[in-house]
Amino acid sequence: MDALDxxxxxxxxxxxxxxxxVPLTIGLSVLVAILQTxxxxxxxxxxxxxxxxxxxxxxxxxxxxxxxGIVQEFQFGMNWSDYxxxxxxxxxxxxxxxxxxxxxxxxxxxxxxxxxWDRLPPRLHLASIWAAAIGTNLSAYFILxxxxxxQNPVGYRFNPDTGxxxxxxxxxxxxxxxxxxxFPHTLAGAFLVAGSLVTTVGLWHLMRHRTSPDTDAYRYAxxxxxxxxxxxxxLVLLTGDIQGKIMTQVQPMKMAAAEGLYTTESPASFSVLTxxxxxxxxxxxxxxxxxxxxxxxxxxxxxxxxxINDLQAQYASQYGPGSYTPIxxxxxxxxxxMIGFGLAAAAIALLVLWTQRKGRxxxxxxxxxxxxxxxxxxxxxxxxxxxxTEMGRxxxxxxxxMLTRDGVSRSVSLTEVLTSFTAFTLIYAVLAVxxxxxxxxxxxxxxxxxxxxxxxxxxxxxxxxxxY
Amino acid sequence: MxxxxxxxxxxxxxxxxxxxxxxxxxxxxxLLPVLGRDDRQRRVLINTIGPVWDGNEVWLITAGGAMFxxxxxxxxxxxxGFYLPLLLILLALIARGVAFEYRHKRxxxxxxxxxxxxxxxxxxxxxxxxGIAFANIFRGVPLDADHEYVGGLLHLLHPYALLGGLxxxxxxxxxxxxxxxxxxxxxxxxxxxxxxxxxGLGTAVVAVAFLTxxxxxxxxPAAVVLAASVAxxxxxxxxxxxxxxxxxxxxxxxxxxxxxxxxxxxxxFPNVMPSTLxxxxxxxxxxxxxxxxxxxxxxxxxxxxxxxxxxxxxxxxWVFRKRxxxxxxxxx
Numbered sequence: 001m002d003a004l005d006x007x008x009x010x011x012x013x014x015x016x017x018x019x020x021x022v023p024l025t026i027g028l029s030v031l032v033a034i035l036q037t038x039x040x041x042x043x044x045x046x047x048x049x050x051x052x053x054x055x056x057x058x059x060x061x062x063x064x065x066x067x068x069g070i071v072q073e074f075q076f077g078m079n080w081s082d083y084x085x086x087x088x089x090x091x092x093x094x095x096x097x098x099x100x101x102x103x104x105x106x107x108x109x110x111x112x113x114x115x116x117w118d119r120l121p122p123r124l125h126l127a128s129i130w131a132a133a134i135g136t137n138l139s140a141y142f143i144l145x146x147x148x149x150x151q152n153p154v155g156y157r158f159n160p161d162t163g164x165x166x167x168x169x170x171x172x173x174x175x176x177x178x179x180x181x182x183f184p185h186t187l188a189g190a191f192l193v194a195g196s197l198v199t200t201v202g203l204w205h206l207m208r209h210r211t212s213p214d215t216d217a218y219r220y221a222x223x224x225x226x227x228x229x230x231x232x233x234x235l236v237l238l239t240g241d242i243q244g245k246i247m248t249q250v251q252p253m254k255m256a257a258a259e260g261l262y263t264t265e266s267p268a269s270f271s272v273l274t275x276x277x278x279x280x281x282x283x284x285x286x287x288x289x290x291x292x293x294x295x296x297x298x299x300x301x302x303x304x305x306x307x308i309n310d311l312q313a314q315y316a317s318q319y320g321p322g323s324y325t326p327i328x329x330x331x332x333x334x335x336x337x338m339i340g341f342g343l344a345a346a347a348i349a350l351l352v353l354w355t356q357r358k359g360r361x362x363x364x365x366x367x368x369x370x371x372x373x374x375x376x377x378x379x380x381x382x383x384x385x386x387x388x389t390e391m392g393r394x395x396x397x398x399x400x401x402m403l404t405r406d407g408v409s410r411s412v413s414l415t416e417v418l419t420s421f422t423a424f425t426l427i428y429a430v431l432a433v434x435x436x437x438x439x440x441x442x443x444x445x446x447x448x449x450x451x452x453x454x455x456x457x458x459x460x461x462x463x464x465x466x467x468y
Numbered sequence: 469m470x471x472x473x474x475x476x477x478x479x480x481x482x483x484x485x486x487x488x489x490x491x492x493x494x495x496x497x498x499l500l501p502v503l504g505r506d507d508r509q510r511r512v513l514i515n516t517i518g519p520v521w522d523g524n525e526v527w528l529i530t531a532g533g534a535m536f537x538x539x540x541x542x543x544x545x546x547x548x549g550f551y552l553p554l555l556l557i558l559l560a561l562i563a564r565g566v567a568f569e570y571r572h573k574r575x576x577x578x579x580x581x582x583x584x585x586x587x588x589x590x591x592x593x594x595x596x597x598x599g600i601a602f603a604n605i606f607r608g609v610p611l612d613a614d615h616e617y618v619g620g621l622l623h624l625l626h627p628y629a630l631l632g633g634l635x636x637x638x639x640x641x642x643x644x645x646x647x648x649x650x651x652x653x654x655x656x657x658x659x660x661x662x663x664x665x666x667x668g669l670g671t672a673v674v675a676v677a678f679l680t681x682x683x684x685x686x687x688x689p690a691a692v693v694l695a696a697s698v699a700x701x702x703x704x705x706x707x708x709x710x711x712x713x714x715x716x717x718x719x720x721x722x723x724x725x726x727x728x729x730x731x732x733x734x735x736x737f738p739n740v741m742p743s744t745l746x747x748x749x750x751x752x753x754x755x756x757x758x759x760x761x762x763x764x765x766x767x768x769x770x771x772x773x774x775x776x777x778x779x780x781x782x783x784x785x786w787v788f789r790k791r792x793x794x795x796x797x798x799x800x
Binding site for chain 1: 533554774
């Protein structure tokens with residue numbers, strides 16, 4: 001084990017952890033904004049209750065997303081300083097713009113929304129949650145544009161005098177075809193998480209308290225969440241399909257590694273299950289659907305999909321001797337888990353809607369159990385998606401330009417990076433337990449009472465509508 | 469003016485904004501156990517910064533992003549070189565941010581006490597470490613010809629840097645006390661005002677010592693004028709605090725922090741990170757910079773969006789301009 005390995009593990013752990021909170025922030029900010037808009041439009045108290053209820057869950061989660069996000073920005077410089085030197089001219093700009101354009105919007109207006117219930121006119125208060133939601137969703141675009149440069153570098157040239165990659169076309173970086181398709185794919189994945197949480201919590205209350213005065217609100221929430229899951233899972237599939245075709249063009253090795261496809265095939269069949277030999281150079285057993293991989297990768301059932309061994313030989317002659325193959329079991333299984341967990345969430349959402357057809361109330365205990373694990377499924381799908389896309393790029397940190405091992409900080413010792421890795425892992429583990437318990441506590445508590453209390457005290461004496 | 473100079477100024481402005489805004493957040497956090505005698509009082513203190521602390525912290529993220537985009541070599545050398553201090557700052561900011569949000573989520577006293585500790589240490593550690601970090605940037609650190617940091621942790625902990633840490637700690641404490649006097653009513657307002665004067669006098673002594681030492685290391689006429697103005701602004705703030713003119717006092721401490729940061733950056737220019745070893749290792753606004761193309765794009769982005777951000781962030785402060793006291797804290 002050396003400093004490079006630990007730095008990679010740290011990046012993996014902190015990034016996957018950060019992305020447990022981000023999807024909920026992205027998706028739930030919009031869903032809460034929609035609920036509040038419905039209240040604003042209809043005056044129906046049920047929507048206000050749901051806005052406040054899911055708003056509380058949103059904020060418990062939001063705090064974690066914010067604080068773990070600072071680590072992400074610092075980490076490039078702290079642990080990947082040679083990478084930062086090499087790509088800073090290109091990579092720094094979207095990060096700075098993300099902060100200036102998106103994070104300020106998000107954090108300022110979230111403060112106004114939390115504390116502004118009695119300080120702002122209702123329309124302005126509603127506009128605040130929308131501004132925060134737009135900021136959050138916008139931030140995803142800039143960071144994904146930065147990440148897409150690592151997958152498919154465009155709009156730059158290598159300058160031999162400075163020894164670094166330099167920006168030549170910023171528009172090309174922002175309109176990288178990988179970024180344009182990864183953005184909707186990631187957003188749809190985020191809404192899958194948010195919709196699942198809304199469904200789960202609504203369903204639990206609906207099935208536990210059949211005679212509650214708030215049954216109507218929970219019924220609405222359950223259906224609303226389930227529809228969000230169905231729509232977003234359809235979008236995830238559609239965008240994922242396009243993404244697969246782009247990946248086959250720009251990162252053929254990643255597609256081959258996703259499939260465990262060792263030799264070039266035309267037509268290529270999709271592997272449902274492949275078991276490779278221990279050294280990972282050939283397959284031992286495989287269950288396959290003919291033509292499907294060709295179709296997924298190229299749009300043509302007879303298209304050619306390049307295999308790992310051929311690509312390895314091609315890269316070795318192009319970039320010099322060495323291994324250019326990712327860890328196949330990791331890419332192969334994370335790709336399948338991503339798809340499988342996402343589909344499972346969609347299936348449960350379909351069941352939830354079916355059991356509520358024509359105003360019925362679901363009673364099946366198994367449905368409740370399935371419903372309770374539902375938010376975990378898209379969260380796992382999101383994590384595996386990121387593990388796949390980042391591990392599938394290896395050994396490159398910037399595809400075709402820089403190897404991951406060349407990007408690490410030379411001045412950071414093994415002891416230092418072990419210290420930070422241990423510290424982050426510990427504090428993150430503790431906070432995960434605390435956050436999870438708080439979410440459970442507030443999810444169980446149910447929708448709040450929103451009857452306004454008559455208050456004749458003057459303004460200076462009146463309690464704040466919300467206080468920490 | 470050259471683009472690299474503009475971006476040197478912008479990075480300085482972003483850090484100045486960060487220290488002014490999160491400076492009083494840190495001060496409030498550190499004064500929590502001092503001025504908050506019971507839970508309701510502590511909640512008053514936390515709620516003075518409740519709506520704004522998150523937006524204030526984005527100044528740091530923007531400053532870091534701007535440094536990365538405009539001076540990648542500076543960002544890379546600084547963040548990898550100051551590894552452990554930055555790790556501590558990150559851990560502190562994580563614990564502190566979560567604490568604000570979670571503290572009131574459960575009624576148990578033990579729960580709240582734990583988060584109070586997180587807020588105190590999460591504020592005190594960065595308040596001290598930012599001063600240590602900037603004193604080191606200014607004085608210079610061991611960098612080899614490739615601009616790699618070759619010192620250890622102990623190279624960052626010397627008397628000058630520690631004095632720098634005490635200066636930011638003192639400035640943020642005073643700034644926070646003045647802010648609390650400005651934003652609260654009743655007993656807390658009174659005690660915060662009294663404490664601000666005492667803290668400010670001690671801070672003035674430390675700050676003058678630190679800035680004098682700074683000017684003996686590297687100086688320029690502008691830096692001398694700026695440093696002298698720091699002392700004046702601080703003393704003006706204390707005089708205003710004494711006569712309970714809290715708005716003026718807050719302006720004074722904010723100006724003092726801005727001038728202290730400006731002194732460091734003015735005396736540093738055109739270097740951004742001097743090397744104490746090989747002079748070839750010194751990073752300057754020129755050799756650490758991005759290409760003119762990138763800087764031009766970033767300048768346009770900054771010119772368009774910075775005024776918008778300032779407008780709505782300023783408006784937030786206007787919305788929450790009212791003083792609060794224990795009577796305004798709801799039961800739950």
